[in-house]
Amino acid sequence: MPQVPLTDYLTLAAVLFVIGLVGFLVRRNPITMLMAVELMWNAGNLAFAAFARNFGDMSGQIFVFIVITVAAAEAAIALAIVVMVFRHRAEVDVDDISVMRG
Amino acid sequence: MATLTALSLTILLLPLLGAVLIALAGPYLPRTASAIIANAVMFVALVLTRIVALTLGHQPASAQSLHVTLGTWAHIGPLSIPFGMLIDPLALTWMLVITGVGFLIHLYSAGYMAHDRDYRTFFAYMNLFVFTMLLLVMSDNFLWLLVGWGGVGLASYLLIGFYYDRPVAVLAARKALIMNVIGDVGIMIAMFLMFAHAGSVSFDGVFARAAAIGAPALTWIGIWLLVGAVAKSAQLPLHTWLPDAMEGPTPVSALIHAATMVTAGVYLIARCYPIYDHAPAAAETVAVVGAVSALFAATVGCVQYDIKRVLAYSTMSQIGYMIFAVGAGAYAAGAFHFLTHAFFKALLFLAAGIVIHNLGGEQDIRKMGGLAKKMPLAFWTFAVGTVAISGVPPFAGFFSKDTIIDAGLALHHPILTALLIVAALLTAFYMFRLLFLTFAGAYRGEHQPHDDQIFTMNVPVVVLAALAAIGGFLASPLAGFLGGSFGRSSPYGIAGGGLAPSISELNWPVAAGMFLLAIAGIAAAYALYVVRPSLRDNFKRALAGPRALLLNAYYLDPIYHVLVEVPAYALAAFCARFFEPAVISGIPRALTGMTSSLGDAARWWESGQLRRYGLTIAIGVVLLLAYYAFVIHAGQSSEAAIAR
Numbered sequence: 001m002p003q004v005p006l007t008d009y010l011t012l013a014a015v016l017f018v019i020g021l022v023g024f025l026v027r028r029n030p031i032t033m034l035m036a037v038e039l040m041w042n043a044g045n046l047a048f049a050a051f052a053r054n055f056g057d058m059s060g061q062i063f064v065f066i067v068i069t070v071a072a073a074e075a076a077i078a079l080a081i082v083v084m085v086f087r088h089r090a091e092v093d094v095d096d097i098s099v100m101r102g
Numbered sequence: 103m104a105t106l107t108a109l110s111l112t113i114l115l116l117p118l119l120g121a122v123l124i125a126l127a128g129p130y131l132p133r134t135a136s137a138i139i140a141n142a143v144m145f146v147a148l149v150l151t152r153i154v155a156l157t158l159g160h161q162p163a164s165a166q167s168l169h170v171t172l173g174t175w176a177h178i179g180p181l182s183i184p185f186g187m188l189i190d191p192l193a194l195t196w197m198l199v200i201t202g203v204g205f206l207i208h209l210y211s212a213g214y215m216a217h218d219r220d221y222r223t224f225f226a227y228m229n230l231f232v233f234t235m236l237l238l239v240m241s242d243n244f245l246w247l248l249v250g251w252g253g254v255g256l257a258s259y260l261l262i263g264f265y266y267d268r269p270v271a272v273l274a275a276r277k278a279l280i281m282n283v284i285g286d287v288g289i290m291i292a293m294f295l296m297f298a299h300a301g302s303v304s305f306d307g308v309f310a311r312a313a314a315i316g317a318p319a320l321t322w323i324g325i326w327l328l329v330g331a332v333a334k335s336a337q338l339p340l341h342t343w344l345p346d347a348m349e350g351p352t353p354v355s356a357l358i359h360a361a362t363m364v365t366a367g368v369y370l371i372a373r374c375y376p377i378y379d380h381a382p383a384a385a386e387t388v389a390v391v392g393a394v395s396a397l398f399a400a401t402v403g404c405v406q407y408d409i410k411r412v413l414a415y416s417t418m419s420q421i422g423y424m425i426f427a428v429g430a431g432a433y434a435a436g437a438f439h440f441l442t443h444a445f446f447k448a449l450l451f452l453a454a455g456i457v458i459h460n461l462g463g464e465q466d467i468r469k470m471g472g473l474a475k476k477m478p479l480a481f482w483t484f485a486v487g488t489v490a491i492s493g494v495p496p497f498a499g500f501f502s503k504d505t506i507i508d509a510g511l512a513l514h515h516p517i518l519t520a521l522l523i524v525a526a527l528l529t530a531f532y533m534f535r536l537l538f539l540t541f542a543g544a545y546r547g548e549h550q551p552h553d554d555q556i557f558t559m560n561v562p563v564v565v566l567a568a569l570a571a572i573g574g575f576l577a578s579p580l581a582g583f584l585g586g587s588f589g590r591s592s593p594y595g596i597a598g599g600g601l602a603p604s605i606s607e608l609n610w611p612v613a614a615g616m617f618l619l620a621i622a623g624i625a626a627a628y629a630l631y632v633v634r635p636s637l638r639d640n641f642k643r644a645l646a647g648p649r650a651l652l653l654n655a656y657y658l659d660p661i662y663h664v665l666v667e668v669p670a671y672a673l674a675a676f677c678a679r680f681f682e683p684a685v686i687s688g689i690p691r692a693l694t695g696m697t698s699s700l701g702d703a704a705r706w707w708e709s710g711q712l713r714r715y716g717l718t719i720a721i722g723v724v725l726l727l728a729y730y731a732f733v734i735h736a737g738q739s740s741e742a743a744i745a746r
Binding site for chain 2 (some may be wrong): 021033094095097
C-alpha cells in the first residue's frame with residue numbers, strides 16, 4: 001500500500017493553521033473567531049498524529065487527546081463569555097469589547 | 103546554692119513584677135494600692151538581699167560569691183554570651199544600698215507624692231528603675247550590664263521628665279538621656295574591643311585574659327569604659343546633665359541622682375579592676391577625672407542658690423572622690439564612700455524635700471532662712487547629713503573620705519590628693535552655707551511655711567540620719583566582706599582594696615588634719631553666713647568675676663551649646679535644605695516617576711483589541727521560529743558540518 005508521505009500531512013497542517021490564523025485575525029465575529037481557533041488546534045493535532053505515525057511513537061497521539069480536552073474546555077469558557085456579552089449587547093463585534101484595555 | 107539562686111532571681115524580678123503590676127492593674131485599684139505594691143516589693147527585696155548577704159557573708163572568703171549561669175543568651179560564631187548572675191561582695195554592697203535606701207525612698211515617696219496626679223505612674227517608674235539597677239549590678243557579663251545601664255538611663259529620663267507639662271523638665275530629661283547615651287556607646291565600643299582581643303564579653307572571660315591582652319588594647323578598653331562611667335556618674339566633661347536633672351521629683355533626685363544610679367560608674371570601674379590593674383594609664387586617667395571633678399563641683403557648689411542644685415554639685419563632687427579612689431586602686435575605699443554617701447546624700451535630699459514640700463515648692467535658698475524652729479525634724483536630720491558629708495567624726499563621711507585621702511597618699515597621688523583635700527575644705531564650707539542659709543537667721547520667703555508631719559516621710563529621714571551618723575563604723579565589716587573581692591596582692595592596688603580593716607588602723611595624723619580642715623570650712627561658713635553677713639557683700643564685690651564664673655558653672659553649658667548644638671543644628675538645617683530634597687526624597691521620587699512612565703508606555707500596547715493581541719502572538723511565534731531556524735539550528739548544523 002503506497003504511503004502518503006509525511007510532507008503532505010505537514011503541508012496540509014500548515015495550510016489549515018494559516019487559514020485558522022488569518023481567520024482569527026481578520027474576522028470580528030467571536031463565533032467565527034472561535035471556529036478559526038479550532039482550526040488551528042486541529043492543524044496542530046494533525047501534525048502530532050502524522051509525526052506519531054511516522055516515527056511509530058504513540059505519545060503524539062496521546063497529546064492529541066490532551067489537546068482535544070483542552071480545546072473543549074477553551075470552547076466552553078469562550079462560548080460562555082460570548083453568551084454573557086450577547087446579554088448586554090445586540091450584536092457582538094470583538095473590536096467593540098475593549099473595556100479591559102490598560 | 104539552689105536556694106540562693108532562687109532568692110537572687112526573686113530579688114531581681116520582684117521590682118519588675120511590681121512595675122508591671124502597677125502599670126497594668128493600677129488603674130483598676132485604689133490610688134494607694136500602687137504605693138503599697140511598690141513598697142511591699144521593695145521591702146521583700148530588701149529582706150531577701152539581707153538574707154543572701156548574710157548567708158554569703160558567713161561563708162569562707164573563697165566561697166563568698168555566687169556565680170550562676172542561667173542559660174546562653176546568644177551564641178554567634180566564636181562569641182557566646184551567657185545569661186547569668188554574679189553575686190559577690192561588691193555586687194551585694196550595691197544591692198543592699200539599692201534595695202535598702204531604695205525602700206526608704208519608696209516609703210518617703212508615698213507621702214511626698216501623695217497629691218500628685220500621676221501617683222501610679224511614679225511608682226511604676228520607680229520600681230522599673232530598681233529592676234534595671236539591680237540588673238546592672240547582678241549581671242555576670244558586660245552585655246547584660248549594658249542592658250541594665252541603658253535601662254537606668256531610661257528610667258532616669260522618664261523620672262526627670264516626670265512633670266512633663268514643664269518644658270524645662272522635658273529639656274532636662276532629654277539632655278540627661280543624650281549625655282547618658284554617649285556613655286552607653288563608650289561601653290559598647292569597650293565591648294567590641296573586648297570581643298576583638300579576648301573573644302568574650304563575660305567578666306570571667308575578659309578578666310582571665312586581661313594580663314594576656316597587654317597594655318595598649320587594655321588601656322583603650324579602660325578609657326572607653328571610663329567614658330561610660332563619666333557619663334553615668336556625671337563627671338567632667340559629661341556632668342552638665344546632673345544639675346538639670348534636679349527638675350525631677352525630690353525622691354527621684356535622692357534615689358537615682360544621688361544614692362544609686364550615678365554611682366554605677368564607680369561600680370563599673372571597681373568591677374573591672376583586673377582591667378585597670380593591668381592598664382595603669384587608664385587607671386591614672388580615671389583618678390585624674392575623679393579628682394578634678396571633685397574639686398570642680400565643690401567650687402561651683404559654693405555659689406549656687408537652688409537647694410537641690412547645691413546638693414547635685416555636691417553629689418558630683420563626692421562621686422569624684424569615689425572615682426578617684428577606684429582609679430587609684432583603692433577599690434574598697436571607693437565602695438565604702440559609695441555606701442556612706444548613699445546614706446547621707448539620700449538623707450540630705452529627703453530632708454530638703456521636706457523643706458520644699460512645706461514651702462509649697464520653693465527651692466531658692468535666698469527665700470528660706472530661719473526654718474530650724476519651724477521644721478525641727480528637717481533641720482536636725484539635714485544637720486546630721488551636713489555634718490556627715492563635711493567630714494566631722496564620728497559621722498559616716500569622715501571615715502570614708504579619710505580612707506580615700508589615706509589611700510591617695512599611700513598610692514602616691516600627691517597632687518590629686520591635694521585637690522581632694524581642697525575639695526574637702528570647700529565641701530564643709532558650702533554644705534554649712536546651705537545649712538545656715540536654709541535654717542538659720544530670719545525667714546525671707548513670702549509663703550507662710552507650714553510643718554506637715556507625714557509619718558511615711560519622717561520615718562525614712564530618721565532612719566537615714568541614724569545610718570549617716572553611724573555608717574562610718576561599717577568600715578570593718580565591709581573591709582572583711584569586700585576583702586574577698588579585692589583582697590589579692592596586685593601590682594597596682596593595695597591590700598584590702600585600700601580600706602582600713604578597723605578604726606585603729608586609720609592614719610591618725612591625716613585624719614586629724616582632715617578634721618581641722620572641716621572645722622575651718624564650717625567656721626568660714628559660720629562667719630560669713632551667721633556672724634557677719636555684711637562681709638559677704640564685700641566678698642561679692644571683690645570677687646565678682648570668679649563668682650560669675652562659678653554661678654554659671656564655668657560656662658560649660660554655653661560652651662557645649664556653641665561647640666555641639668550649634669554645629670549640629672547647622673548640619674541638620676543644611677541637610678534639610680539640600681540633602682533631604684535631593685537624596686532622601688529625590689531617589690524614591692525618581693524611581694516612582696520611572697515606574698509610572700514605563701507604565702504609560704506599556705498602556706498603548708494594552709489596547710483591549712483582541713485581534714491585535716492575536717497578531718502580536720503570531721508575530722512573536724514567527725520571530726521565535728525564525729530565531730530557532732536561522733540562528734540556533736543554523737549554528738547546530740554548521741557545528742555538525744565541522745564535526746563531520
